[in-house]
Amino acid sequence: MPSWNSVRADFPTLHQLVNGKPLVYLDNAATTQKPQAVIDVLSRFYECDNANVHRGLHALSMRATDAYEGARARVARFVNAAAPEEIIFTRGTTESLNLVAASWGGANLKAGDVILLTEMEHHSNLVPWQLLAARTGAKLRYLPVTGDDGRLDLSQLDELLTAEVKVFAFTHLSNTLGTINPVAELCARAKRAGVVTVVDAAQSVGHLPIDVQALGCDFLAFSGHKMAAPTGIGVLYGRRVLLDAMPPWQGGGGMIAHVDFFESRWKPSPERFEAGTPNFGDAVALGAACDYLDALGRDQIRRHDGRLAQLAYEKLGALPGIRLLGPPDGERGGLVSFALRDVHAHDVVTFADRDGIALRGGHHCNQPLMKKLGLTGTARASFYLYNTEEEVDLLVGSLLGIQKFFG
Amino acid sequence: MSADLTELYQQVILDHNRRPRNRGRLPTANRVAHGDNPSCGDQCSVYLRLEGDRIADISFDGSGCAISQASSSLMTTQLKGKSAAEAESLYREFHAIVTTGNAPEEISDLAAFAGVHAFPARIKCATLGWHAALNALKGDAVPATTESHTD
Numbered sequence: 001m002p003s004w005n006s007v008r009a010d011f012p013t014l015h016q017l018v019n020g021k022p023l024v025y026l027d028n029a030a031t032t033q034k035p036q037a038v039i040d041v042l043s044r045f046y047e048c049d050n051a052n053v054h055r056g057l058h059a060l061s062m063r064a065t066d067a068y069e070g071a072r073a074r075v076a077r078f079v080n081a082a083a084p085e086e087i088i089f090t091r092g093t094t095e096s097l098n099l100v101a102a103s104w105g106g107a108n109l110k111a112g113d114v115i116l117l118t119e120m121e122h123h124s125n126l127v128p129w130q131l132l133a134a135r136t137g138a139k140l141r142y143l144p145v146t147g148d149d150g151r152l153d154l155s156q157l158d159e160l161l162t163a164e165v166k167v168f169a170f171t172h173l174s175n176t177l178g179t180i181n182p183v184a185e186l187c188a189r190a191k192r193a194g195v196v197t198v199v200d201a202a203q204s205v206g207h208l209p210i211d212v213q214a215l216g217c218d219f220l221a222f223s224g225h226k227m228a229a230p231t232g233i234g235v236l237y238g239r240r241v242l243l244d245a246m247p248p249w250q251g252g253g254g255m256i257a258h259v260d261f262f263e264s265r266w267k268p269s270p271e272r273f274e275a276g277t278p279n280f281g282d283a284v285a286l287g288a289a290c291d292y293l294d295a296l297g298r299d300q301i302r303r304h305d306g307r308l309a310q311l312a313y314e315k316l317g318a319l320p321g322i323r324l325l326g327p328p329d330g331e332r333g334g335l336v337s338f339a340l341r342d343v344h345a346h347d348v349v350t351f352a353d354r355d356g357i358a359l360r361g362g363h364h365c366n367q368p369l370m371k372k373l374g375l376t377g378t379a380r381a382s383f384y385l386y387n388t389e390e391e392v393d394l395l396v397g398s399l400l401g402i403q404k405f406f407g
Numbered sequence: 408m409s410a411d412l413t414e415l416y417q418q419v420i421l422d423h424n425r426r427p428r429n430r431g432r433l434p435t436a437n438r439v440a441h442g443d444n445p446s447c448g449d450q451c452s453v454y455l456r457l458e459g460d461r462i463a464d465i466s467f468d469g470s471g472c473a474i475s476q477a478s479s480s481l482m483t484t485q486l487k488g489k490s491a492a493e494a495e496s497l498y499r500e501f502h503a504i505v506t507t508g509n510a511p512e513e514i515s516d517l518a519a520f521a522g523v524h525a526f527p528a529r530i531k532c533a534t535l536g537w538h539a540a541l542n543a544l545k546g547d548a549v550p551a552t553t554e555s556h557t558d
Contacts (some may be wrong), residue, residue, distance in 0.1 A: 019409065020409075115411055154427040343473070344471060344472040344473060344476075345472075346471075346472035346474075346529075346532065347416075347472050347473045347474070350412075350526065351412065351414070351531065354409045354411075354412050361447070362446070362447045362448050363447075363448040367448065370448070373482075376448055376449075376450075376471070377447065377448050405416070406421070406473070
Protein backbone atom coordinates (compact mmCIF):
# COMPACT_ATOMS: atom_id res chain seq x y z
CA MET A 1 0.00 0.00 0.00
CA PRO A 2 1.38 3.47 -0.83
CA SER A 3 2.51 5.66 2.03
CA TRP A 4 -0.11 8.37 1.69
CA ASN A 5 1.81 10.87 3.79
CA SER A 6 4.83 10.69 1.51
CA VAL A 7 2.46 11.18 -1.43
CA ARG A 8 1.63 14.64 -0.07
CA ALA A 9 5.25 15.65 -0.51
CA ASP A 10 4.87 15.08 -4.27
CA PHE A 11 2.41 17.98 -4.59
CA PRO A 12 4.02 21.42 -4.17
CA THR A 13 0.71 23.35 -4.12
CA LEU A 14 -0.41 21.64 -0.94
CA HIS A 15 2.36 23.09 1.17
CA GLN A 16 1.17 26.61 1.78
CA LEU A 17 -0.86 28.66 4.21
CA VAL A 18 -4.24 30.02 3.13
CA ASN A 19 -5.65 32.77 5.32
CA GLY A 20 -2.99 31.86 7.84
CA LYS A 21 -3.99 28.18 8.00
CA PRO A 22 -2.43 25.16 6.30
CA LEU A 23 -4.27 24.57 3.03
CA VAL A 24 -6.86 21.78 3.17
CA TYR A 25 -7.65 21.21 -0.49
CA LEU A 26 -11.06 19.52 -0.80
CA ASP A 27 -12.04 20.76 -4.26
CA ASN A 28 -10.60 17.88 -6.24
CA ALA A 29 -13.76 17.20 -8.21
CA ALA A 30 -13.26 20.65 -9.76
CA THR A 31 -9.57 20.11 -10.43
CA THR A 32 -6.79 18.17 -8.76
CA GLN A 33 -3.33 19.41 -7.82
CA LYS A 34 -0.34 18.30 -9.89
CA PRO A 35 2.58 16.20 -8.67
CA GLN A 36 6.12 17.51 -9.21
CA ALA A 37 6.77 14.56 -11.56
CA VAL A 38 4.10 15.81 -13.97
CA ILE A 39 5.23 19.45 -13.70
CA ASP A 40 8.80 18.32 -14.44
CA VAL A 41 7.81 16.36 -17.55
CA LEU A 42 5.88 19.38 -18.83
CA SER A 43 8.82 21.75 -18.19
CA ARG A 44 11.31 19.32 -19.67
CA PHE A 45 9.26 18.96 -22.83
CA TYR A 46 9.32 22.72 -23.40
CA GLU A 47 12.97 22.98 -22.38
CA CYS A 48 14.25 20.13 -24.58
CA ASP A 49 11.82 18.65 -27.11
CA ASN A 50 9.40 21.34 -28.22
CA ALA A 51 8.56 21.38 -31.94
CA ASN A 52 5.36 20.93 -33.90
CA VAL A 53 4.36 17.29 -34.22
CA HIS A 54 3.79 15.25 -37.39
CA ARG A 55 4.85 16.46 -40.84
CA GLY A 56 8.21 17.61 -39.42
CA LEU A 57 11.35 15.99 -40.74
CA HIS A 58 13.81 17.49 -38.28
CA ALA A 59 15.06 15.95 -35.07
CA LEU A 60 12.99 17.95 -32.60
CA SER A 61 9.78 17.46 -34.54
CA MET A 62 10.39 13.73 -34.65
CA ARG A 63 11.15 13.70 -30.93
CA ALA A 64 8.00 15.70 -30.15
CA THR A 65 5.95 13.39 -32.38
CA ASP A 66 7.31 10.34 -30.61
CA ALA A 67 6.48 11.89 -27.24
CA TYR A 68 2.96 12.84 -28.36
CA GLU A 69 2.19 9.46 -29.90
CA GLY A 70 3.82 7.79 -26.90
CA ALA A 71 1.38 9.67 -24.68
CA ARG A 72 -1.48 8.40 -26.83
CA ALA A 73 -0.30 4.82 -26.41
CA ARG A 74 0.12 5.43 -22.66
CA VAL A 75 -3.44 6.74 -22.33
CA ALA A 76 -4.71 3.77 -24.36
CA ARG A 77 -3.07 1.46 -21.80
CA PHE A 78 -4.46 3.57 -18.96
CA VAL A 79 -8.04 2.76 -19.98
CA ASN A 80 -7.22 -0.52 -21.76
CA ALA A 81 -8.31 0.63 -25.22
CA ALA A 82 -7.75 -1.96 -27.95
CA ALA A 83 -5.41 0.40 -29.86
CA PRO A 84 -3.88 3.88 -29.56
CA GLU A 85 -5.94 4.94 -32.61
CA GLU A 86 -9.01 4.77 -30.35
CA ILE A 87 -7.66 7.67 -28.26
CA ILE A 88 -8.44 11.18 -29.51
CA PHE A 89 -6.89 14.12 -27.70
CA THR A 90 -9.26 17.00 -26.97
CA ARG A 91 -9.32 20.02 -24.66
CA GLY A 92 -11.22 18.10 -22.01
CA THR A 93 -14.36 16.13 -21.20
CA THR A 94 -16.65 18.88 -22.46
CA GLU A 95 -14.98 18.98 -25.87
CA SER A 96 -14.94 15.17 -26.04
CA LEU A 97 -18.68 14.99 -25.40
CA ASN A 98 -19.36 17.77 -27.90
CA LEU A 99 -17.29 15.86 -30.45
CA VAL A 100 -19.36 12.69 -30.03
CA ALA A 101 -22.65 14.57 -30.09
CA ALA A 102 -21.71 16.67 -33.13
CA SER A 103 -19.93 14.05 -35.22
CA TRP A 104 -21.43 10.68 -34.31
CA GLY A 105 -24.77 12.23 -33.32
CA GLY A 106 -24.96 14.47 -36.39
CA ALA A 107 -24.35 11.50 -38.70
CA ASN A 108 -26.61 8.99 -36.93
CA LEU A 109 -29.59 10.82 -35.42
CA LYS A 110 -32.73 12.01 -37.15
CA ALA A 111 -36.10 13.45 -36.18
CA GLY A 112 -38.02 11.10 -33.91
CA ASP A 113 -34.92 9.39 -32.51
CA VAL A 114 -34.38 9.51 -28.78
CA ILE A 115 -31.30 10.46 -26.76
CA LEU A 116 -31.38 8.83 -23.32
CA LEU A 117 -29.58 10.70 -20.51
CA THR A 118 -29.82 10.50 -16.74
CA GLU A 119 -31.02 13.15 -14.30
CA MET A 120 -27.56 13.33 -12.70
CA GLU A 121 -25.64 14.56 -15.74
CA HIS A 122 -23.26 17.49 -15.57
CA HIS A 123 -24.26 20.31 -17.92
CA SER A 124 -21.43 19.16 -20.20
CA ASN A 125 -23.19 15.83 -20.80
CA LEU A 126 -26.54 17.51 -21.21
CA VAL A 127 -26.22 20.70 -23.24
CA PRO A 128 -24.35 19.10 -26.21
CA TRP A 129 -27.24 16.63 -26.50
CA GLN A 130 -29.79 19.43 -26.27
CA LEU A 131 -27.96 21.17 -29.13
CA LEU A 132 -27.98 17.93 -31.12
CA ALA A 133 -31.69 17.43 -30.42
CA ALA A 134 -32.45 20.95 -31.62
CA ARG A 135 -30.46 20.36 -34.80
CA THR A 136 -31.84 16.93 -35.69
CA GLY A 137 -35.33 16.89 -34.21
CA ALA A 138 -34.35 14.05 -31.88
CA LYS A 139 -35.94 13.96 -28.42
CA LEU A 140 -34.35 13.83 -24.97
CA ARG A 141 -35.40 11.30 -22.37
CA TYR A 142 -34.13 10.85 -18.80
CA LEU A 143 -33.46 7.91 -16.55
CA PRO A 144 -34.59 9.24 -13.14
CA VAL A 145 -32.55 9.64 -9.97
CA THR A 146 -34.32 8.06 -7.01
CA GLY A 147 -33.84 10.93 -4.53
CA ASP A 148 -31.28 12.09 -1.97
CA ASP A 149 -29.62 8.66 -2.01
CA GLY A 150 -28.59 9.53 -5.54
CA ARG A 151 -29.10 6.26 -7.34
CA LEU A 152 -30.32 5.75 -10.87
CA ASP A 153 -33.70 4.06 -11.00
CA LEU A 154 -32.49 0.99 -12.88
CA SER A 155 -35.95 -0.60 -12.68
CA GLN A 156 -37.06 1.87 -15.37
CA LEU A 157 -34.09 1.41 -17.70
CA ASP A 158 -35.33 -1.41 -19.91
CA GLU A 159 -38.67 0.23 -20.60
CA LEU A 160 -36.95 3.54 -21.41
CA LEU A 161 -34.64 1.78 -23.89
CA THR A 162 -37.26 1.69 -26.64
CA ALA A 163 -36.54 1.18 -30.33
CA GLU A 164 -36.33 4.97 -30.88
CA VAL A 165 -33.36 5.31 -28.50
CA LYS A 166 -30.11 5.59 -30.43
CA VAL A 167 -27.70 6.69 -27.72
CA PHE A 168 -27.46 6.48 -23.93
CA ALA A 169 -25.06 8.98 -22.33
CA PHE A 170 -24.38 8.85 -18.60
CA THR A 171 -21.84 9.68 -15.96
CA HIS A 172 -19.62 7.08 -14.35
CA LEU A 173 -19.26 9.03 -11.10
CA SER A 174 -21.62 11.90 -10.31
CA ASN A 175 -19.81 15.16 -9.47
CA THR A 176 -22.77 16.24 -7.35
CA LEU A 177 -23.92 13.06 -5.65
CA GLY A 178 -20.74 11.01 -5.52
CA THR A 179 -22.64 8.01 -6.90
CA ILE A 180 -20.64 5.42 -8.81
CA ASN A 181 -22.94 4.07 -11.49
CA PRO A 182 -22.81 0.41 -12.59
CA VAL A 183 -21.32 1.24 -16.00
CA ALA A 184 -20.83 -2.36 -17.18
CA GLU A 185 -24.45 -3.21 -16.41
CA LEU A 186 -25.78 -0.03 -18.04
CA CYS A 187 -23.69 -0.67 -21.16
CA ALA A 188 -24.78 -4.31 -21.35
CA ARG A 189 -28.45 -3.40 -21.12
CA ALA A 190 -28.04 -0.63 -23.70
CA LYS A 191 -26.17 -2.98 -26.01
CA ARG A 192 -28.96 -5.54 -25.84
CA ALA A 193 -31.26 -2.78 -27.05
CA GLY A 194 -28.84 -1.85 -29.84
CA VAL A 195 -28.07 1.51 -28.23
CA VAL A 196 -24.67 3.26 -28.42
CA THR A 197 -23.21 4.21 -25.01
CA VAL A 198 -21.29 7.36 -24.06
CA VAL A 199 -19.67 7.44 -20.61
CA ASP A 200 -18.63 10.67 -18.88
CA ALA A 201 -15.61 9.49 -16.87
CA ALA A 202 -14.37 12.95 -15.81
CA GLN A 203 -14.76 12.15 -12.09
CA SER A 204 -13.75 8.51 -12.21
CA VAL A 205 -10.77 7.96 -14.48
CA GLY A 206 -8.16 9.31 -12.07
CA HIS A 207 -9.80 7.71 -9.04
CA LEU A 208 -10.46 4.08 -9.93
CA PRO A 209 -9.33 1.45 -12.44
CA ILE A 210 -11.03 1.74 -15.84
CA ASP A 211 -11.05 -0.88 -18.56
CA VAL A 212 -13.16 0.30 -21.49
CA GLN A 213 -13.29 -3.18 -22.98
CA ALA A 214 -14.52 -4.74 -19.74
CA LEU A 215 -17.05 -1.92 -19.28
CA GLY A 216 -18.28 -2.47 -22.82
CA CYS A 217 -18.82 1.23 -23.58
CA ASP A 218 -18.68 2.69 -27.10
CA PHE A 219 -17.32 6.11 -26.10
CA LEU A 220 -15.69 7.38 -22.91
CA ALA A 221 -14.69 10.98 -22.19
CA PHE A 222 -12.37 12.47 -19.59
CA SER A 223 -10.13 15.42 -18.70
CA GLY A 224 -6.47 15.50 -17.73
CA HIS A 225 -6.80 18.17 -15.08
CA LYS A 226 -9.02 16.07 -12.81
CA MET A 227 -6.37 13.32 -12.76
CA ALA A 228 -3.18 15.18 -11.79
CA ALA A 229 -2.41 16.36 -15.35
CA PRO A 230 -2.54 19.90 -16.77
CA THR A 231 -5.68 21.74 -17.88
CA GLY A 232 -6.45 21.97 -21.58
CA ILE A 233 -5.94 18.31 -22.40
CA GLY A 234 -8.60 15.63 -22.44
CA VAL A 235 -9.50 12.40 -24.15
CA LEU A 236 -12.25 10.84 -26.15
CA TYR A 237 -12.03 7.08 -26.34
CA GLY A 238 -14.13 5.57 -29.11
CA ARG A 239 -14.42 2.07 -30.52
CA ARG A 240 -12.48 1.96 -33.77
CA VAL A 241 -15.37 0.78 -35.91
CA LEU A 242 -17.50 3.73 -34.78
CA LEU A 243 -14.72 6.31 -35.13
CA ASP A 244 -13.90 5.17 -38.66
CA ALA A 245 -17.47 5.77 -39.76
CA MET A 246 -17.70 9.25 -38.22
CA PRO A 247 -17.29 12.48 -40.20
CA PRO A 248 -14.74 15.09 -39.05
CA TRP A 249 -16.13 17.69 -36.70
CA GLN A 250 -13.51 20.39 -37.28
CA GLY A 251 -11.52 20.95 -40.44
CA GLY A 252 -7.93 22.06 -40.72
CA GLY A 253 -4.36 20.90 -40.97
CA GLY A 254 -3.39 17.51 -39.64
CA MET A 255 -6.68 15.79 -40.32
CA ILE A 256 -6.62 15.62 -44.13
CA ALA A 257 -5.42 12.93 -46.50
CA HIS A 258 -5.81 15.12 -49.57
CA VAL A 259 -7.12 18.63 -50.16
CA ASP A 260 -8.38 20.05 -53.41
CA PHE A 261 -9.97 23.44 -54.01
CA PHE A 262 -13.45 21.96 -53.83
CA GLU A 263 -13.18 18.80 -51.78
CA SER A 264 -10.94 16.95 -49.38
CA ARG A 265 -10.44 13.48 -48.00
CA TRP A 266 -9.82 12.71 -44.37
CA LYS A 267 -7.26 10.72 -42.50
CA PRO A 268 -8.51 7.89 -40.29
CA SER A 269 -8.90 8.25 -36.53
CA PRO A 270 -7.37 9.73 -34.46
CA GLU A 271 -5.97 12.39 -36.83
CA ARG A 272 -9.37 12.91 -38.44
CA PHE A 273 -10.59 14.41 -35.17
CA GLU A 274 -7.50 16.45 -34.31
CA ALA A 275 -7.56 19.37 -36.73
CA GLY A 276 -4.88 21.99 -36.19
CA THR A 277 -1.80 21.83 -34.00
CA PRO A 278 -2.73 19.56 -31.11
CA ASN A 279 -1.91 20.27 -27.48
CA PHE A 280 1.09 17.95 -27.48
CA GLY A 281 2.89 19.50 -24.49
CA ASP A 282 -0.02 18.82 -22.15
CA ALA A 283 -0.63 15.42 -23.76
CA VAL A 284 2.91 14.39 -22.84
CA ALA A 285 2.27 15.57 -19.27
CA LEU A 286 -0.99 13.58 -19.25
CA GLY A 287 1.04 10.49 -20.10
CA ALA A 288 3.25 11.27 -17.09
CA ALA A 289 0.14 11.58 -14.90
CA CYS A 290 -0.95 8.09 -16.05
CA ASP A 291 2.47 6.79 -14.96
CA TYR A 292 2.20 8.57 -11.61
CA LEU A 293 -1.30 7.26 -10.82
CA ASP A 294 -0.61 3.71 -11.99
CA ALA A 295 2.56 3.56 -9.89
CA LEU A 296 0.38 4.19 -6.83
CA GLY A 297 -2.38 1.95 -8.16
CA ARG A 298 -5.83 3.25 -8.94
CA ASP A 299 -7.38 0.45 -6.90
CA GLN A 300 -5.44 1.88 -3.91
CA ILE A 301 -6.51 5.45 -4.77
CA ARG A 302 -10.12 4.29 -4.96
CA ARG A 303 -9.79 2.68 -1.53
CA HIS A 304 -8.10 5.79 -0.08
CA ASP A 305 -10.41 8.57 -1.26
CA GLY A 306 -13.46 6.34 -1.00
CA ARG A 307 -12.61 5.71 2.66
CA LEU A 308 -12.15 9.44 3.33
CA ALA A 309 -15.50 10.23 1.70
CA GLN A 310 -17.19 7.50 3.73
CA LEU A 311 -15.63 8.86 6.91
CA ALA A 312 -16.74 12.38 6.00
CA TYR A 313 -20.25 11.11 5.23
CA GLU A 314 -20.48 9.51 8.67
CA LYS A 315 -18.97 12.41 10.62
CA LEU A 316 -20.94 15.09 8.76
CA GLY A 317 -24.09 13.02 9.29
CA ALA A 318 -23.74 13.66 13.03
CA LEU A 319 -24.10 17.43 12.57
CA PRO A 320 -27.55 18.85 13.35
CA GLY A 321 -29.67 20.01 10.41
CA ILE A 322 -27.43 18.60 7.70
CA ARG A 323 -28.75 17.01 4.52
CA LEU A 324 -26.35 14.61 2.83
CA LEU A 325 -26.64 13.63 -0.80
CA GLY A 326 -25.62 10.43 -2.53
CA PRO A 327 -25.50 6.77 -1.58
CA PRO A 328 -24.75 6.03 2.09
CA ASP A 329 -22.59 3.01 1.28
CA GLY A 330 -19.93 1.58 -0.99
CA GLU A 331 -21.30 2.93 -4.27
CA ARG A 332 -19.86 6.33 -3.27
CA GLY A 333 -16.77 7.80 -4.89
CA GLY A 334 -14.43 10.25 -3.20
CA LEU A 335 -16.80 13.13 -2.54
CA VAL A 336 -19.59 14.25 -0.23
CA SER A 337 -22.19 16.87 -1.09
CA PHE A 338 -24.24 18.42 1.69
CA ALA A 339 -26.63 21.21 2.60
CA LEU A 340 -26.88 22.82 6.03
CA ARG A 341 -30.44 23.71 6.98
CA ASP A 342 -29.78 27.29 8.02
CA VAL A 343 -26.65 28.20 6.08
CA HIS A 344 -26.43 28.66 2.34
CA ALA A 345 -23.65 26.79 0.52
CA HIS A 346 -21.83 29.99 -0.45
CA ASP A 347 -21.67 31.13 3.14
CA VAL A 348 -20.31 27.69 4.06
CA VAL A 349 -17.60 27.99 1.41
CA THR A 350 -16.61 31.51 2.47
CA PHE A 351 -16.32 30.47 6.12
CA ALA A 352 -14.41 27.27 5.34
CA ASP A 353 -12.00 29.26 3.18
CA ARG A 354 -11.11 31.39 6.20
CA ASP A 355 -10.10 28.12 7.88
CA GLY A 356 -7.87 27.32 4.91
CA ILE A 357 -10.35 24.73 3.58
CA ALA A 358 -11.14 24.78 -0.14
CA LEU A 359 -14.70 23.57 -0.83
CA ARG A 360 -17.08 24.18 -3.67
CA GLY A 361 -20.61 25.45 -3.27
CA GLY A 362 -23.48 25.91 -5.67
CA HIS A 363 -25.32 23.87 -8.25
CA HIS A 364 -22.17 22.04 -9.47
CA CYS A 365 -23.27 22.41 -13.11
CA ASN A 366 -26.25 20.25 -12.22
CA GLN A 367 -29.14 22.72 -12.10
CA PRO A 368 -31.95 20.36 -13.20
CA LEU A 369 -31.00 17.80 -10.53
CA MET A 370 -30.83 20.51 -7.83
CA LYS A 371 -34.29 21.67 -8.84
CA LYS A 372 -35.64 18.11 -8.70
CA LEU A 373 -34.20 17.61 -5.21
CA GLY A 374 -35.60 20.98 -4.10
CA LEU A 375 -32.16 22.44 -3.46
CA THR A 376 -30.61 25.70 -4.63
CA GLY A 377 -27.14 24.34 -4.10
CA THR A 378 -24.90 22.26 -1.89
CA ALA A 379 -21.41 22.48 -0.49
CA ARG A 380 -19.10 19.73 -1.67
CA ALA A 381 -15.95 18.21 -0.20
CA SER A 382 -14.08 16.11 -2.75
CA PHE A 383 -11.03 14.04 -1.88
CA TYR A 384 -7.99 12.74 -3.66
CA LEU A 385 -4.94 10.64 -2.96
CA TYR A 386 -3.19 13.33 -0.90
CA ASN A 387 -6.03 14.06 1.52
CA THR A 388 -5.99 12.76 5.09
CA GLU A 389 -8.31 11.76 7.92
CA GLU A 390 -7.11 14.83 9.85
CA GLU A 391 -8.45 16.98 7.03
CA VAL A 392 -11.88 15.36 7.42
CA ASP A 393 -11.79 16.35 11.10
CA LEU A 394 -10.74 19.91 10.21
CA LEU A 395 -13.72 20.11 7.85
CA VAL A 396 -16.13 18.91 10.53
CA GLY A 397 -14.65 21.39 13.01
CA SER A 398 -15.02 24.24 10.57
CA LEU A 399 -18.65 23.34 9.88
CA LEU A 400 -19.39 23.23 13.62
CA GLY A 401 -18.00 26.77 13.86
CA ILE A 402 -20.18 27.89 10.96
CA GLN A 403 -23.31 26.39 12.52
CA LYS A 404 -22.51 28.06 15.83
CA PHE A 405 -22.08 31.43 14.12
CA PHE A 406 -25.35 31.22 12.20
CA GLY A 407 -27.22 29.31 14.96
CA MET B 408 -13.58 33.55 13.83
CA SER B 409 -11.42 35.84 11.72
CA ALA B 410 -11.94 39.60 11.89
CA ASP B 411 -12.87 40.09 8.24
CA LEU B 412 -15.54 37.38 8.53
CA THR B 413 -17.24 39.09 11.44
CA GLU B 414 -16.89 42.30 9.44
CA LEU B 415 -18.64 40.58 6.49
CA TYR B 416 -21.37 38.88 8.47
CA GLN B 417 -22.48 41.84 10.60
CA GLN B 418 -25.38 41.47 13.03
CA VAL B 419 -27.59 43.53 10.72
CA ILE B 420 -26.90 41.09 7.89
CA LEU B 421 -27.46 38.00 10.02
CA ASP B 422 -30.68 39.50 11.30
CA HIS B 423 -32.03 40.26 7.81
CA ASN B 424 -30.95 36.79 6.66
CA ARG B 425 -32.80 35.15 9.54
CA ARG B 426 -35.86 37.35 9.41
CA PRO B 427 -36.12 38.78 5.91
CA ARG B 428 -38.34 41.87 5.57
CA ASN B 429 -40.85 42.29 2.74
CA ARG B 430 -40.30 38.79 1.51
CA GLY B 431 -42.76 37.15 -0.84
CA ARG B 432 -44.73 38.11 -3.90
CA LEU B 433 -46.41 41.54 -3.69
CA PRO B 434 -50.01 41.02 -4.85
CA THR B 435 -50.46 44.68 -5.79
CA ALA B 436 -47.19 44.93 -7.77
CA ASN B 437 -47.29 46.64 -11.16
CA ARG B 438 -43.63 46.05 -11.92
CA VAL B 439 -41.54 42.94 -11.49
CA ALA B 440 -38.02 41.97 -12.48
CA HIS B 441 -36.01 38.85 -11.97
CA GLY B 442 -32.29 38.67 -11.30
CA ASP B 443 -30.03 35.67 -11.35
CA ASN B 444 -26.43 34.87 -10.82
CA PRO B 445 -25.66 32.05 -13.27
CA SER B 446 -22.33 31.15 -11.73
CA CYS B 447 -23.79 30.32 -8.32
CA GLY B 448 -27.49 29.87 -8.96
CA ASP B 449 -28.71 32.71 -6.71
CA GLN B 450 -32.08 34.08 -7.75
CA CYS B 451 -34.04 37.14 -6.79
CA SER B 452 -37.34 38.59 -7.94
CA VAL B 453 -38.27 42.13 -6.98
CA TYR B 454 -41.88 43.31 -7.00
CA LEU B 455 -42.76 47.00 -7.06
CA ARG B 456 -45.92 49.01 -6.86
CA LEU B 457 -45.08 52.26 -8.53
CA GLU B 458 -47.41 55.17 -7.91
CA GLY B 459 -46.32 57.92 -10.24
CA ASP B 460 -42.59 58.05 -9.85
CA ARG B 461 -42.63 56.72 -6.31
CA ILE B 462 -42.11 53.18 -4.98
CA ALA B 463 -45.29 52.81 -2.93
CA ASP B 464 -44.52 49.23 -1.99
CA ILE B 465 -41.79 46.70 -2.63
CA SER B 466 -41.02 43.06 -1.91
CA PHE B 467 -38.54 40.41 -2.96
CA ASP B 468 -38.43 36.68 -3.32
CA GLY B 469 -35.79 34.14 -4.21
CA SER B 470 -32.98 32.08 -2.84
CA GLY B 471 -29.35 32.62 -2.18
CA CYS B 472 -26.61 33.13 0.38
CA ALA B 473 -26.90 35.22 3.53
CA ILE B 474 -25.33 38.20 1.78
CA SER B 475 -27.76 38.22 -1.15
CA GLN B 476 -30.81 37.55 1.01
CA ALA B 477 -29.93 40.17 3.62
CA SER B 478 -29.02 42.70 0.98
CA SER B 479 -32.33 42.26 -0.85
CA SER B 480 -34.24 42.42 2.42
CA LEU B 481 -32.49 45.56 3.61
CA MET B 482 -32.85 47.12 0.18
CA THR B 483 -36.65 46.79 0.33
CA THR B 484 -36.71 48.69 3.62
CA GLN B 485 -34.56 51.45 2.11
CA LEU B 486 -36.39 51.83 -1.20
CA LYS B 487 -39.94 52.05 0.06
CA GLY B 488 -41.21 55.58 -0.61
CA LYS B 489 -38.27 56.56 -2.79
CA SER B 490 -38.46 57.97 -6.31
CA ALA B 491 -36.71 56.22 -9.19
CA ALA B 492 -33.95 58.84 -9.18
CA GLU B 493 -33.47 58.49 -5.41
CA ALA B 494 -33.32 54.71 -5.76
CA GLU B 495 -30.60 54.94 -8.39
CA SER B 496 -28.61 57.37 -6.32
CA LEU B 497 -28.92 55.08 -3.29
CA TYR B 498 -27.71 52.16 -5.38
CA ARG B 499 -24.65 54.15 -6.47
CA GLU B 500 -23.83 54.81 -2.81
CA PHE B 501 -24.40 51.15 -1.93
CA HIS B 502 -22.19 50.04 -4.82
CA ALA B 503 -19.43 52.35 -3.60
CA ILE B 504 -19.73 50.87 -0.10
CA VAL B 505 -19.43 47.24 -1.20
CA THR B 506 -16.60 47.92 -3.64
CA THR B 507 -14.50 50.30 -1.50
CA GLY B 508 -15.46 49.39 2.05
CA ASN B 509 -15.96 53.09 2.85
CA ALA B 510 -19.38 54.07 4.11
CA PRO B 511 -20.52 57.61 4.88
CA GLU B 512 -21.86 57.73 8.43
CA GLU B 513 -25.31 59.02 7.55
CA ILE B 514 -26.08 56.07 5.30
CA SER B 515 -27.67 53.88 7.98
CA ASP B 516 -27.82 50.10 7.84
CA LEU B 517 -26.43 49.85 4.32
CA ALA B 518 -23.03 50.51 5.88
CA ALA B 519 -23.22 46.98 7.29
CA PHE B 520 -22.24 45.77 3.82
CA ALA B 521 -18.86 47.53 3.88
CA GLY B 522 -17.21 44.21 4.82
CA VAL B 523 -18.15 42.76 1.43
CA HIS B 524 -15.34 44.66 -0.28
CA ALA B 525 -12.79 42.28 1.27
CA PHE B 526 -14.56 39.39 -0.54
CA PRO B 527 -14.65 40.41 -4.21
CA ALA B 528 -16.38 37.17 -5.22
CA ARG B 529 -19.34 38.16 -3.00
CA ILE B 530 -19.95 41.67 -4.38
CA LYS B 531 -22.34 40.25 -6.96
CA CYS B 532 -24.29 38.57 -4.15
CA ALA B 533 -24.80 41.93 -2.47
CA THR B 534 -25.89 43.70 -5.66
CA LEU B 535 -28.18 41.04 -7.16
CA GLY B 536 -31.40 42.35 -5.61
CA TRP B 537 -30.50 45.92 -6.47
CA HIS B 538 -29.99 45.07 -10.14
CA ALA B 539 -33.41 43.43 -10.20
CA ALA B 540 -35.01 46.45 -8.47
CA LEU B 541 -33.47 48.94 -10.90
CA ASN B 542 -34.59 46.81 -13.84
CA ALA B 543 -38.09 46.69 -12.40
CA LEU B 544 -38.06 50.48 -12.13
CA LYS B 545 -37.05 50.77 -15.77
CA GLY B 546 -39.88 48.42 -16.67
CA ASP B 547 -37.19 46.23 -18.10
CA ALA B 548 -38.59 42.80 -18.89
CA VAL B 549 -35.14 41.32 -19.38
CA PRO B 550 -33.89 39.38 -16.34
CA ALA B 551 -31.05 41.08 -14.51
CA THR B 552 -27.91 39.01 -14.48
CA THR B 553 -24.87 39.82 -12.46
CA GLU B 554 -22.71 38.45 -15.27
CA SER B 555 -23.50 41.41 -17.49
CA HIS B 556 -22.71 44.03 -14.87
CA THR B 557 -19.30 45.29 -13.97
CA ASP B 558 -19.51 45.12 -10.20
